[in-house]
Amino acid sequence: MSPLRALLVRDMRIAVRIGGGALMGVLFFLAVVTLTPFAVGPDLALLRRIGPAILWLGALLASLLALDRLFAADHEDGSLDLILMGSAPLELTVATKGLAHWLTTGLPLVIAVPVLGLLLDIEPNAIGVVALTLLVGTPALTFIGLIGAALAVALRRGGLLLPVLVLPLTVPVLIFGVSAADAAIIGPVPFGTPFTILCALTLMSLVVGPFAAAATLRHGLD
């Protein structure tokens, strides 16, 4: 088994175990979606109108949750040093960890969207559209978050600072994700326009995220 595949399987196994955080994201997502009607009132028409935005906000914040432990946990038990000394290029290793994080944290969020969409009274085909935009957008959130996670290793109280550092970078993903969802549900902008930009943002983040995170780990841990 190649080292990268071994790393992927290891990370996924750890995430699924108790204390691993795989389902914590979904629970937080549920909490956000549940709290919203308490804040804005139970008016279904309003909830339907802002539903895609609430789902996107919840997914973004839930993605951020598990990120600060991504590298810090390995740093504490020493396995980060082993990873850094490994034969695979650090960028690919970091990307593999990102993939594991998305599979265990981001993908469950996408799967939870149909259920939570019903809570917000969004129509079924609209739910499908939101799920699609999140399917494309959550990898971007994870891979941009890699940069913050790598920075958090170098800092003592990094967990508090990470949202401040990562959120500004995720704003374009949020904007185009919600824009695409709204475009399909309400129009008048064609769905394709913001959706292709969202795809472009994700593709960019798949490259920039690992490179920046690897540079941080390399330089920041001397």
Add this chain to the structure above:
Amino acid sequence: MSLGPHAAFILAAYGAAVAIIAALIAWVWLDFRAQKRLLGHLEASGVTRRSAAIKEPA
């Protein structure tokens, strides 16, 4: 110089500029004095940096 009906906003804008620039100048100046004082103490108590202690090669 008449500033027109929105004079308050113009004054607020320029006032903020003056205040913020003054704050920047104060920060730089006070920090300079603090560092100078600290370095003075340290040098007076006999601590020397490596490069200050080594004579420059001729």
Add this chain to the structure above:
Amino acid sequence: MALVDLANPTRFLALAERVLPWLIAATIFAFAVGLGQALFIAPDDYQQGATVKIMFVHVPSAWLGMFCWALMSAAALGTLVWRHPLADVAAKAAAPIGAAFTFLCLFTGSMWGRPMWGTYWVWDARLTSVLVMFIMYLGLIALWRSVEDPGRAGRAAAVLTLVGAVNLPIIKFSVDWWNTLHQPASVFRLGGSTIDRSILVPLFAMAIAFTLLFVTLHIAAMRNEIMRRRARTMLMLQASAQGG
């Protein structure tokens, strides 16, 4: 004196000592000229009246907020690629100054927007991206302050600065890509500026004054940072001498 000599902190301190008085004088003179132009010579705008005078503070601070991030990005390359010893110092010293000018841009813009657009704030593309840049400045400053070792802090900050530099073209071109409330590019655009010379000249005069102010503050702040690092080194030597 070659540029490479500036890499030596001691030489930089000596240079700063010599250059700062001139810079301060030049800045004061430039502001005297700029403010004279802006407040007394520039005419009132046909539509906006005297509030156009806010532009003479708002636009230069916007330019400087972005210029500062570009400068920090260049310094970040100096840290990561060339390991220039003063790159860290330049980046750390610049961040609070850039943040202050960005905040000034947001505030003066708000003061201009209320009488002109009827609102203190609107979520249009340019205002939003400048606000995001301001938040990123704050995050960067927090990052600098949360790592004790200056070298490690510098490298982490360098990565964040370069990643954040992607915001700069977004700010510049956002008013062209999304036609919302903030006015489109009228100074630096293909085809030349669309602003009348009687307003453009005071604007450039103030821009020069602001830039000189930035350079003066930056060099002075760099000097402070070098002194701070020396003090830290000496304190560590003192502590190890006592302990050892």
